Amino acid sequence: MAIVNLQNVTYRYPLTDESVLKNINLQVDEGEFLAVIGPNGSGKSTLCYTLAGFVPHFFKGEISGSVEVAGLESSASTLDEWVMNVGLAFQNPFNQISGAKFTVFEEIAFGLENIGVPREEMKPRVEDAMKLTGITDLADRSPYSLSGGQQQRVALTSILVMQPKVLVLDEPTSQLDPIGTREVFGVIRTLAEKGMTVILAEHKVEWIANFADRVIALHEGQIILDGLPGEVLTSDILLEKGFGISRYTSVARKARAIGLWKNSNLPVTLDEAVDGFKR
Amino acid sequence: MQERLSFYKKRESAVHRLNPLSKLTLALGIVFVSFLSPYYWTPHLLILFAVIPLSLLGKVLREYINAMLRLILPTAGFLFIMQALFQPLEGVELFRFGFLHPTQESVLFAFANATRIVVMVSSFTIFLLTTHPNELMTDLTRRxxxxxxxxxxxxxxxxxxxxxxxxxxxxxxxxxxxxxxxxxxxxxxxxxxxxxxxxxxxxxxxxxxxxxxxxARGFTSTRVKTSLNSIPDTNKDKLIRWSLIVIIIVTLASRIWLS
Amino acid sequence: MKIEIRDLEFSYPAGIQALRGITLTIGSGEQVAIVGQNGAGKTTLVRHFNGLLQPTSGEIQIGGWDTRKYSVAKLASRIGYVFQNPDEQLFSRDVKTEVAFGPKNLGYPNEQVEILVHEALEMTELSDKTEMNPYDLSPTWRKMVAIASIISMDTPIVIFDEPTTGQDAANIARIANVIKVLRERGKTLITITHDIDFCAENFERVIAMSQGKILLDGKANEVLGQEDRLATTYVDPPQLTRLATRLELNDTIIREDMFLTELHKKLTRTL
Incomplete structure (x- = not known):
């Protein structure tokens, strides 16, 4: 069943002339893990904000078409209702720390306080969420004393504790070092495996190929490709439009031109490349 | 880097256990009384019988003395010298040096003022040392x-x-x-x-x-907010707050009648 | 211009020892990438090059200048330093003024400043954006403005701190091109990066750091092939290296052309 349904969505930020999203049609099923790729400025972040209700409720501007996520209809609901159902985390971990709390435990409880969760329910919910993301040992630390990867996991936990039905992540690893990236991807993978509906905007193609169920490619505000990771991520169109592609795809394409790659499909992951070249 | 702007020292003490509002009232009460009291010796008594005992009770005497030596006394001393020298009141001239001619009255006045400053800063120092800013804000938000x-x-x-x-x-x-x-x-x-x-x-x-x-975490949600930590507010707290309010009123009244 | 570092040690005022004895020479016109986990001391090391940090012990010579004897402003004529976050650097009303700031500080004559700014803007593909306010540009283009504003200083040595973080493929290609042009002009280039594929494709020499020391230092393919030792500082070998290893190709491969040549050799051998 579709938990996300976007029909002909076009959106323009206030005081600008050009639409950032153009006629977007997108359905995402419950439990699906959808990755969104696209160059900077292609509309990835705006799409994330739209799914999370911040477009248009926070940014204002002009939207047309219909946006339905987790049973809410954009034009008939408030941001308040959206944040209870759809979680959003984004690039910069530092800016997602509320600044209102002195320990990680309190930081994660911040959202629950805001939406009026009774105190006796709060503690177990925070503890469960921390267990899920593997940050239980950080509970008493100051959020500001953590590494980027730890901060990003705190940000994710702070959203998860609100028990959203859909999780929207806008390049959560783009500012992190390799260890931080690994930690955060580990959490996302666990969540997806547990059946959470995840929509992830991301540049790291190899990782997407390994774990996402489906990929859409955004270019100048339009969805130009939509399909299985193996198909979308090896498409020649990506090369033409200046998308980032995996080195495995790139080298296999060149090998194919000189007859050293025999498969009909190009690889995205290391394993696919090894298999293909061994033939 | 951690909590650099917070002076809070985590300790187990009777002062720490007080409700933050009671502590705030206590701090303000001490300041009001020292400034409003018509008697010049009030601030001295407050230091001896309120500020120092509170710092002992709150187990922050060492931190308080530290702040006293590094910040409070130098500041108050500077204010004392400036006022005594540059704000001459009519009265018995002590000495004359160039355009400076401090009087006995100006020295006494400056001294009284300086002690009030000492009381004020001391009182808030102890308040900040024993009150976590988060608890204070949670409590005030609840109110x-x-x-x-x-x-x-x-x-x-x-x-x-x-x-x-x-x-x-x-x-x-x-x-x-x-x-x-x-x-x-x-x-x-x-x-x-x-x-x-x-x-x-x-x-x-x-x-x-x-x-x-x-x-995204419901900050402007219209629901009634709750809080993770319960902040106790006992009858003792209420008694302390009401007593302080009475003391402030009495001081104010004595000031009006006696002047 | 040559950089010589002898027995460099550095401790932060709080007492944390960030560099534990580094001796290193970077020759004129070399392209060096420094890799390693956060906290390994990469940024601390390069901040010594232009005097932002002073050694606790040991010394650094920049083309014969001892960094302890020259101010940062003076060393800026020899070393350009592109910081990671452009937002911590840009302040001017328009791109052109921003890019002219550095060369003006260095006291170049006006005509020279004009030429340098023009070249830097061309190299970073900003020529059609000269009159725009940097803050009206996307973060991707702001990064290019930050790079242009350092290149325009025409220093013999340029340092890039995490140039590809948060950038998309198109902009990474643009940055790689800037590095290529600077290399052709004989500049000494030093880049701190986590992007190991970018490192493999654009740098001749790689230094891996770990816990304030140099773990590995050598030709890119020699260093990047040492999977086990790199793992101790949380660096994965480049994608092509991993693929080549799995296919048991000769030599340590870091670039596509090398990969295809070796693959071809292997296949013709087995036939």
Missing amino acids: GLPGQFAYVIISTLQIIPQMQAKAQTIIAAQRSRGLDTESTFFKRAGSLIPLVGPLVFGSLVEVEERAIAIE
């Missing part, structure tokens, strides 16, 4: 202080050290571009825009992201 207001106070406490670090990076970045921040005054004044500009612009970008982040 009707707007959540946004509490947020601004607390986040400022935390964000200022981060801003300082950012300012350091900006200075380093501009010096690397040949900006001379070290030599003459004029060069330094001219280097202000390259330093302040990025701090302001960068903050604008950050403020929007932060707004989205806290909004």
